[in-house]
Amino acid sequence: MKHLTSEQITELPSRYRTTFMNSISGFKSLQMVATKSKTTGATNIALFNSIFHIGANPAYIGMVVRPDGPEHETLKNISESGFYTLNNVKEEFYKAAHQTSARYKAGESEFAACGFLEEYLEGFDAPFVKESSVKLGLKLKEIIPITLNNTRIVIGEVLHVCVDENLISADGYINLAATNTVTVAGLDAYHSTQLLARLSYAQPEKHPEEINV
Amino acid sequence: MKHLTSEQITELPSRYRTTFMNSISGFKSLQMVATKSKTTGATNIALFNSIFHIGANPAYIGMVVRPDGPEHETLKNISESGFYTLNNVKEEFYKAAHQTSARYKAGESEFAACGFLEEYLEGFDAPFVKESSVKLGLKLKEIIPITLNNTRIVIGEVLHVCVDENLISADGYINLAATNTVTVAGLDAYHSTQLLARLSYAQPEKHPEEINV
Numbered sequence: 001m002k003h004l005t006s007e008q009i010t011e012l013p014s015r016y017r018t019t020f021m022n023s024i025s026g027f028k029s030l031q032m033v034a035t036k037s038k039t040t041g042a043t044n045i046a047l048f049n050s051i052f053h054i055g056a057n058p059a060y061i062g063m064v065v066r067p068d069g070p071e072h073e074t075l076k077n078i079s080e081s082g083f084y085t086l087n088n089v090k091e092e093f094y095k096a097a098h099q100t101s102a103r104y105k106a107g108e109s110e111f112a113a114c115g116f117l118e119e120y121l122e123g124f125d126a127p128f129v130k131e132s133s134v135k136l137g138l139k140l141k142e143i144i145p146i147t148l149n150n151t152r153i154v155i156g157e158v159l160h161v162c163v164d165e166n167l168i169s170a171d172g173y174i175n176l177a178a179t180n181t182v183t184v185a186g187l188d189a190y191h192s193t194q195l196l197a198r199l200s201y202a203q204p205e206k207h208p209e210e211i212n213v
Numbered sequence: 214m215k216h217l218t219s220e221q222i223t224e225l226p227s228r229y230r231t232t233f234m235n236s237i238s239g240f241k242s243l244q245m246v247a248t249k250s251k252t253t254g255a256t257n258i259a260l261f262n263s264i265f266h267i268g269a270n271p272a273y274i275g276m277v278v279r280p281d282g283p284e285h286e287t288l289k290n291i292s293e294s295g296f297y298t299l300n301n302v303k304e305e306f307y308k309a310a311h312q313t314s315a316r317y318k319a320g321e322s323e324f325a326a327c328g329f330l331e332e333y334l335e336g337f338d339a340p341f342v343k344e345s346s347v348k349l350g351l352k353l354k355e356i357i358p359i360t361l362n363n364t365r366i367v368i369g370e371v372l373h374v375c376v377d378e379n380l381i382s383a384d385g386y387i388n389l390a391a392t393n394t395v396t397v398a399g400l401d402a403y404h405s406t407q408l409l410a411r412l413s414y415a416q417p418e419k420h421p422e423e424i425n426v
Binding site: 001002003004005006009010012014015016017018019020021022023024025026027028029030031049050051052053054055056057058059060061062064086088091094095098099100101102103104105113121134136141142144146148149151153155157158159160161162163164165168171172173174176177181182183185186188189190191192193194195196197198199200201202203204206207208211213 | 214215216217218219222223225227228229230231232233234235236237238239240241242243244262263264265266267268269270271272273274275277299301304307308311312313314315316317318321326334347349354355357359361362364366368370371372373374375376377378381384385386387389390394395396398399401402403404405406407408409410411412413414415416417419420421424426
C-alpha cells in the first residue's frame with residue numbers, strides 16, 4: 001500500500017494533488033445547480049459535486065462553494081435572489097452536464113449553450129432543468145464561511161420536490177439508479193450505479209436483511 | 214411528475230420523510246469513520262454518508278454529525294483525541310459495514326463485533342480499518358455548529374493517505390470503482406458503480422473528450 005503524509009501531499013504537483021485529493025473521499029452527489037440573476041434575468045447552470053444532506057425536517061441541503069471558482073455566478077445569483085434549484089444528472093446527458101462547467105461569458109446561459117431547457121414553477125423564480133427526473137427548489141437559509149480555506153457552505157431549505165412518481169417506493173425511498181442518475185468520483189469521472197441491496201435497520205446480534213425496492 | 218411543497222413534506226409520516234429526503238439529494242460518499250477513546254482506549258467504527266471535499270491544499274474533508282445520533286461516540290472520541298480515520302467501504306464487506314451502525318453497548322468495539330481488523334500507523338493514534346483499500350488519517354481542525362438544526366460540521370485535515378498503489382492513475386486520479394468502492398443512496402441503499410468516462414476540462418465551443426483511466 002502506498003502511504004503519503006501531509007508533507008508529501010503538499011509537495012505533489014498542483015494539478016496532480018487536486019485530482020488525487022478530489023477523488024479520494026469517495027463517490028459524490030452530483031447536481032446541476034440552476035439560478036437566475038435578479039438584475040439581468042440571465043439564467044445559469046453550474047455543476048456541483050459537494051452536495052450533502054443536513055436534515056430531513058426541515059429539509060436542509062448543504063453545498064461547498066469556492067468564491068473564486070466557476071461557481072462565482074451561482075453564488076452571486078443565490079445571494080441576490082435567495083433561490084436556486086438542484087437537478088440530477090442522468091446518464092443520457094452527463095456529457096452536456098459536464099459541459100456546463102465551462103467558463104461561458106457572463107450573461108451567456110448554460111441552458112442554451114449546453115442544450116438544456118428551462119422549466120418554472122409558479123411563484124418560484126429559479127429555473128429547473130426540464131431534462132432532470134429528480135429536482136429540488138431551495139430557498140437560501142445560511143451561508144457559513146469556512147475561514148480555514150476561504151470557501152463557503154451554502155445551506156438551503158427544500159421548498160419544492162419534483163420527482164418522477166414511479167421512482168418513489170412505498171416507504172419513501174427514491175430509486176436514483178432506476179432513473180440512471182450519475183455519480184462522480186474526483187472532478188471528472190462519471191459513473192453509473194447498480195443497486196447491491198437495501199439493508200434493514202442495523203441492530204446488535206442480528207444480521208441485516210435485504211429490503212425489497 | 215409528482216410535486217411536493219415544503220408544507221406537504223412536513224406532513225409526511227416521520228420515517229417516510231426521513232427516507233424520502235435522505236435519498237433525494239443523490240448518491241453519497243460512504244466512509245467508515247474509526248476512532249479511539251482517549252480515556253478508555255476503546256475503538257469505534259461509525260458509518261457516515263455525509264462526507265464532502267472542502268479543499269485539496271491543504272487537504273480538508275468535512276462531514277455532518279448529528280449530536281444525538283449513533284455518531285455520538287465518534288464525535289466524543291474526535292473531540293477528545295483530535296484524530297480519526299476514513300476508510301472506504303468495499304462491495305466484499307458492505308453488509309458488515311452497515312452492521313457497524315447498530316447501537317452497540319458503550320465500550321463494545323464495532324471492529325470486533327462486525328469482523329474488522331484494526332491497523333495503526335506509528336505516531337497516529339486513531340485506528341484504520343485493515344480491510345479497506347483507501348484510507349485517510351485526519352486531524353480535527355474545526356467543528357462548526359449548524360444552529361438551524363443543531364447538527365455540526367466536523368472538518369479535518371488529511372495527515373495520511375493509504376491507498377493501494379495500483380489504483381492511482383498517472384495524473385493522480387484514484388480509481389474507486391476498480392477497488393469495488395460502494396456508494397449509498399438514502400440511508401440503506403448500497404450501490405456498486407461502473408465508470409462511464411472521465412471527461413476533459415470543459416471549455417466553451419468544445420466538446421469534452423474522454424480521458425483514459
